[in-house]
Amino acid sequence: xxxxxxxxxxxxxxxxxxxxxxxxxxxxxxxxxxxxxxxxxxxxxxxxxxxxxxxxxxxxxxxxxxxxxxxxxxxxxxxxxxxxxxxxxxxxxxxxxxxxxxxxxxxxxxxxxxxxxxxxxxxxxxxxxxxxxxxxxxxxxxxxxxxxxxxxxxxxxxxxxxxxxxxxxxxxxxxxxxxxxxxxxxxxxxxxxxxxxxxxxxxxxxxxxxxxxxxxxxxxxxxxxxxxxxxxxxxxxxxxxxxxxxxxxxxxxxxxxxxxxxxxxxxxxxxxxxxxxxxxxxxxxxxxxxxxxxxxxxxxxxxxxxxxxxxxxxxxxxxxxxxxxxxxxxxxxxxxxxxxxxxxxxxxxxxxxxxxxxxxxxxxxxxxxxxxxxxxxxxxx
Numbered sequence: 001x002x003x004x005x006x007x008x009x010x011x012x013x014x015x016x017x018x019x020x021x022x023x024x025x026x027x028x029x030x031x032x033x034x035x036x037x038x039x040x041x042x043x044x045x046x047x048x049x050x051x052x053x054x055x056x057x058x059x060x061x062x063x064x065x066x067x068x069x070x071x072x073x074x075x076x077x078x079x080x081x082x083x084x085x086x087x088x089x090x091x092x093x094x095x096x097x098x099x100x101x102x103x104x105x106x107x108x109x110x111x112x113x114x115x116x117x118x119x120x121x122x123x124x125x126x127x128x129x130x131x132x133x134x135x136x137x138x139x140x141x142x143x144x145x146x147x148x149x150x151x152x153x154x155x156x157x158x159x160x161x162x163x164x165x166x167x168x169x170x171x172x173x174x175x176x177x178x179x180x181x182x183x184x185x186x187x188x189x190x191x192x193x194x195x196x197x198x199x200x201x202x203x204x205x206x207x208x209x210x211x212x213x214x215x216x217x218x219x220x221x222x223x224x225x226x227x228x229x230x231x232x233x234x235x236x237x238x239x240x241x242x243x244x245x246x247x248x249x250x251x252x253x254x255x256x257x258x259x260x261x262x263x264x265x266x267x268x269x270x271x272x273x274x275x276x277x278x279x280x281x282x283x284x285x286x287x288x289x290x291x292x293x294x295x296x297x298x299x300x301x302x303x304x305x306x307x308x309x310x311x312x313x314x315x316x317x318x319x320x321x322x323x324x325x326x327x328x329x330x331x332x333x334x335x336x337x338x339x340x341x342x343x344x345x346x347x348x349x350x351x352x353x354x355x356x357x358x359x360x361x362x363x364x365x366x367x368x369x370x371x372x373x374x375x376x377x378x379x380x381x
Contacts, residue, residue, distance in 0.1 A: 007157040009091070011063040019050070019057050020069035026052045028080045029073070030160040030167070032145035033069060035087045039241050040097050041232045043088065046143025051160035058156055062146065067096070074101040082167050084108050084122045084159075090194045100191050101137050107163065108185050110170040112331045113179040114315065128164045129169040182362035201227045204295070207245045213252055215294035216287070221252040222295055222324040223286040224279060243279065251283050301339055306348065306381030314338055314371045319366040332367055333358055341368065345375045 010016050030051040036042040048059040048070065061067060072202050074081060074093060081101040083089050085108045090100050111120045123134045141152055148156075174180055204210055204218065204225040213221060225248055230240045239245070250256055250265050259276050267276075301307055315329075315338065322329035334342075340356035348354050350372075358368035 003282070005056060005161050007058055007153070007278075007366075009153070010057050010059040011030070013064055013066045016059060016064055016067070017069045018053065019059075020073045021050055022055065023050060024074055024076050024079055026079060028052070028082060028167075030163040031081045031083050032163065033073075033090070033092050033304070034142050034156055035088075035092055036142060037088075039238055041236050041238055043092050044144050045092055045096055047148070049080045049156050049160040051164060054231065054286045055176055056157055056161055059295070061096075062144065071097040075099055077379060079101060080105055082107065082163060084166075085119075085123075087190065090191065094194060100194055102191065104191055105167070105188050106183070106187050106190060107167055107170055109234060110174055110183055111191070112168075112328065113177065113183050113186075114173055115326045115329055118331045118334070122166075125170075126166055129173075130132075130162055132162060134162065134165055170312065178364075185361050191197060191359070200226045202265060203229045205298070207249055209249055210302050211298040213249075215291065215297055216289070217252040218295040218298070219293070220283050220286040220288040221248060223282050223289075224248045224251060227282055229279070233246060243275055244268065247271060255287075257284060261346065301346075306376065307379065309376055310342060311338060313374050314341075317371055317374060318367055321370075325366065332363060333371075337363075338371075341371060342375055345372070345377065348380055 008019075008044065010019055030049075032111065033045060034047040035045050036218075037043040045061045045341075048061060048330045050057050050059065052075075060160060073079065074097060080103050082105050083101075083174055084106065086104060086106045088289075090104070093100055107122075107125070108118075111125055112118055116125070123136050135158075136153070141155075142341060143152070170267050174183060196366075201222065204222040207221060207225060208216065210221060224243075227247075228239060228242050228248065232242050235242070247262075247265070247267050253259075256265060257280055259272055259280075262272050262279075264274060269277075314333075317335045319329045320337070322332050325332070337357045341358040344350060344354060344356050344359060357363055358371060360368075
């Protein structure tokens with residue numbers, strides 16, 4: 001990589017307070033985080049990198065007691081925070097600071113408006129726009145281990161050091177397009193979505209094959225999934241390290257209500273040891289939920305009459321518009337976003353309060369308005 005730059009480690013409350021005072025005098029700060037997320041529900045924050053073009057600092061959140069100056073910097077509306085592929089970074093800030101950085105610009109979103117793929121990597125963009133090949137060998141390292149190696153620190157510093165020239169190059173290129181306002185809107189949309197917490201009551205909808213269950217079985221799955229979500233947060237453990245999702249599904253589908261049945265269906269010994277009685281109690285109580293209180297049977301969008309023809313037609317329209325605009329079709333309208341638009345028309349009666357991505361903002365004006373003329377008002381119409 002040939003990368004050597006002066007950086008400073010911030011390991012005390014006073015050092016952090018001092019550097020944050022300086023950074024809050026800037027208009028733009030490059031930001032990155034390093035974290036570990038293997039068996040935990042929440043990412044474990046290991047490092048925060050900051051760079052304003054002059055001072056590059058590596059903030060050690062493990063050594064510092066009071067991170068409030070950093071959170072104040074992140075919340076300062078006068079200082080633009082620039083990140084790359086910020087989705088997980090934003091989740092980290094939301095958890096640790098209780099709020100998202102603002103305002104945020106994501107260089108991956110900037111690149112998407114220049115015709116790059118929706119998941120274009122940092123290293124490939126730096127190589128293309130800055131002419132530097134980065135070493136990504138430390139990306140899977142343990143960022144919570146101490147002391148950090150010199151190689152880890154250089155790797156972490158490089159991420160924000162080269163983020164600045166990348167940001168400048170992308171900004172210059174974007175200024176030659178009509179997408180500047182749309183880019184800012186898309187960054188704001190990303191942040192808004194991160195502020196919408198998932199409801200535990202709806203956790204069962206994310207479980208594979210939930211659509212195969214009848215309403216009474218769904219009531220059981222809903223109760224079990226709700227408990228698992230709460231338990232995962234309480235113990236800070238990844239969901240499947242509490243109980244595997246297919247085992248929750250099996251309890252609902254096959255009416256598993258004993259330890260013997262759990263063992264027969266291949267439940268993990270730790271699941272049985274620590275959670276069997278709780279799971280059985282929850283499932284047994286959910287068996288008594290009145291029929292009119294059970295979740296409705298799940299009808300998959302793909303099973304609706306006429307769906308295949310509609311999705312094919314709107315995909316073709318998106319592709320045509322993408323070719324004209326010089327954007328990747330998946331960025332304009334991913335399969336998930338296309339399905340959300342169909343759902344909005346067929347199941348939500350185009351309610352103005354629940355407009356999906358393709359029915360508002362730049363996507364609506366670019367292609368969404370045309371797509372709504374293709375989608376019939378109800379399935380099979």
